Amino acid sequence: MPRPATPGAGVPGARIHWPRTLAAKRQARLAAEHLRHRRADARAGVLHCVALDCSGSMTQGEQLALAKGVLVRLLERAYQSRADVALVCFAGRQAEIRLAPSRARYWNADWIRPIAGGGGTPLALGVARAGQLLAAQARHRPMQRRWLWLLTDGRSSELPPRPAWADHVVVVDVERRAVALGRCRTLALAWSADYRDAAALIE
Template sequence: MHVIVLDISGSMAWGQRAARAKAYAAAIVEGARRSGAWVALLAVGGQHAQWVLRPRAARRSAVQRMQALGCGGGTPMQQAALQVEEVLCAHARHYPAAYRHVWVLTDGRVRTVPMRPLAAHEVTVVDFDDDPVPLGQARRWAAAWGARWLLAAAGCPGLAGGRDG
């Protein structure tokens, strides 16, 4: 199971951050689809965290839904973290042997670092802060969570480094 948390806040509208994050998410969905894994997609922006795709077998239609998302407002990541934890726990009850991987696609520009989804086996924070002098918040966030940190500029590794589930 791959849960993708997609930051669509106002700061992700700068440059091509949101478009690159959506492309990255699409690559994760495609990798999950090829391996037969489940995927869920949570968009975080404005005042809400909203499920674009609830957990299910990965399909290309998830990418189409995601492309229609606009950017703006704040980044309610604490709300998102609670929703992700709820979905992961429900999935774990039904599929206890399934591997659960959370992908957070963000520029890290949040006021407070949310709680780490404890039901996740693996968490990857993908950093889209491409300013000439990046703030480094996503990297600090990943370190605080004990998560893997990837710089989005390095390209999308797909599902490399993690197990499918």
């Protein structure tokens, strides 16, 4: 199994330079050859936003515990790379920001352990809340590279749109059922996102 995506790796370094692009386009319909790019400033940094499914289905088969293990690993790597992190938890009818965007610090399981599970899976609400956070961060730090990590078992029939302000998305599948629905892979394909099995991320 290949090493999982490391926070900060594999993100395109170019952003569209709209003034130059529009000048090249003039009155024509926008086409690929009109696009002009600006290089992202590495000093602008990276934000890793984790959207954690805390629904009742996640409490079955140690799925939430597995997701927490992935979360700890992601936070550790973000700390090592001096990246920013944010955490959105969703369950029942709520999606709340547990950690606002801030520089990653040293984390341990004691901080993660109290996060509990229960209720339905408001996938669309959780993704929308993470999208709002990313949009606000994009306005505040437009050159920052923004990652979204969705940790879920996919036990939802919802297929929300991909958050527009996420430069890179990783769907982390924690489903551990005898009869798997495989919705995480379906979501990753619909979003053109990376798909990762949770167990591989904590090996």
